[in-house]
Amino acid sequence: MNKQWHKKWMGLMVLSGALGSALAQPANPLRIGLIGPLTGPSADFGVPMMNGAKLALDEINAAGGYLGRPLELVIKDDAGTPDVGLQRSREFLKDQLIATIGFCNTGVALKSLEVFQSAKIPLIVPCATGTPITTTYPAPDSYVFRTSARDAIQAPFVVDDIVARGWTRVAVFADNTGYGEAGLQDVLKALAAKNLKPVHVARFELGVKDLQTELKAAQAAGADVIFSYTVGQENAVIARGRQALGWKVPQVGAWPLSFPFFIDGAREAAEGALMAQTFIAEPSNERRSAFLSAYARKYKTTKITVPMAAVQAYDSVYLLTYAILAIRNGDLSGPSVKAALETMPRIYYGVAATHEHPFSKDDKDAISINMLVMGMVKNGAVTFAYPQDRTRNLIVKRKR
Template sequence: MKRLASKRVVSGWLFGLGLVMACTSALAADPVRIGWIGPLTGPSADFGVPMLNGAKLAVDEINAAGGYMGRPLELIIKDDTGVPDVGLARSKELVTEKVTATVGFCNTGVAMKSLDVFQNSKTPLIVPCATGTPITEKYPAPESYIFRTSARDAIQAPFVVEDIVSRGWTKVAVFADTTAYGEAGLNDVIKALAAKNLKPAHVARFALGVKDLSSELKAAQTAGAQVIFSYTVGPENAVIARDRQALGWKVPQVGAWPLSFPFFIDGAKEAAEGALMAQTFIAEPSNERRRAFLSAYGRKYKVTRISVPMAAAQAYDTVYLLTYAVLGIRNADLSGPSVKAALENIPRIYYGVTATHQQPFTKEDKDAVSSNMLVMGMVKNGAVTFAYPEDKTKNLFVQRKK
């Protein structure tokens, strides 16, 4: 019965797309080539793989309903390994292979290295994972071909700061890595604290791969910090948690969405319990759309748990938003400028997994996610759940952009 209900929901989404062409004609036509780029190997594969799986799930559903004007969607997949120079080379390949648009990037530093490739070739790029604020700020919005469906750090950091201040924690230690992601995140946290007339009690910077942060934690403890705000995307989050536990220092750890990653939860184990982080999607069947997505993902990939649910759900929604956009192009002009204009003027409401998207992009705004779409997640019993009962209730209704 549950499986049937999931199929009905998916069918409803596809009907809403207006995809009524026969599957056989779709298979016979030239495919619409969509680039995909992200880390499938290396340390960031934990969220690169679910990002790809979410995109593939959406493509399969759309193709089953007829694709775009009888043409199937085809993903052209590139592994950037989480390394900026590799990402740059793979991005150039995608442009050379003349993709209609590209869905990609998990790492802010990798994305930043490649943005010029997409902008200069007028190839739309939609970023479903990387959250560094500078990604959608590099070019003036009206001319920009860079779109995003993940929550930029400029809204994640204030969202988390608002929460910790409401809890009475005003002495904040900020631990940020020295990557482009950590640098941008640190700046966003400092700005968010300044808006509350606060300054960090202590700032620690560290390189990726660090194994011991006990001295920096002792310094933060001496400074009287009441909470640790960490900004790093890898196992260093777990190093902070384990070293804090070893010191016997019982202060909470908060941060952006990487605190929901296996690197942190599995790496820190009991030291991760109680950690708080910003989320656009928590893998609980809180409404029918999410239940259908989780069921379809589990069946397709034979898993009971998605390693990074936000990466999968945001990539899934991204492919659908791109499809909604190109369905508005009735003359089959899938050139870069045409697709850019279509993304800025999506005519239909998309009832997605992470949000209800009504005009997610405009010529002046390339970020689809607003702060009202965020909820606070908490690590509990080795998994991420809602930090507040009211967020769980709110999550019954998928939020729209404000």
């Protein structure tokens, strides 16, 4: 075993240590739900989410699964549509799941949360970032966990960066979805914490093809930076519209500015855009190199459309497995799995972060603001905005 894989397999040794009693266990699989946009406009991050989860599952099953029982994914496509997501979530109720991993779109997640909460099925959200997802229910009672960076930390992280760069006249462009509305509120709060107000706020529907009127209004208001909050091609519409005006102000935002819809859709107009990231697809340490190599081999690709979606889903499967391996009485009911996630005794050396007590009864978000780095679009790809972050990224960060 070469050095590159050493850390990865050290993590798997936690799993294999439980295999002594494997022969005494039934071979029927433990079923885990997975739901996300596998078709439609949001498939760019739904498919890598699914692929990351599958990769983790393969590794865990190769190491013996759960006491000799394989893990199995029950996969459903929500098509990025709230009503479809609700229907598919209800279908999970007959599948005898120990937990579900899923949702990329905030609006889709919010429509379906009650299904999992009422059924007491733990839900781990690896992609959707809308703050209300983990605040809808009181934390001690909530079955909703998350391994993506909520907008309540992404927004202030980006605001801190732009203020440090001297940009204080902010125009906010947010779509009218649940994601855009929640993100707008988080940006407004983050600006208020710096005693700032946006000089212009633009709202728009998904699918809009022209935002020139709003861009001209933002320009007339003297904006020196555009903070965009939308998940689709609208980010590119903003960038191309700004370019058409010859208006050379930076575009910043949350993680969707790292999506192909923006980078490929805006092309040269995307260059220099800044966004919050938990993971940048560069082999900055051995754990990340191992993940990128394994993903490339399994899916025969050197490029992940949305790397954060793949990594956070991969880490989610491992966190769930670590949690259930700590259950000693064989009780894999929803309340038991929830309690195990809240009291994980072992450290999981993940790809996005080192997870030591990622959840608790009072905190269902695994990612804290210190785990974020600023990404930048450069030559059509996302890299570290600051060279020193690449160096610091050799050490995977822990939650504060």
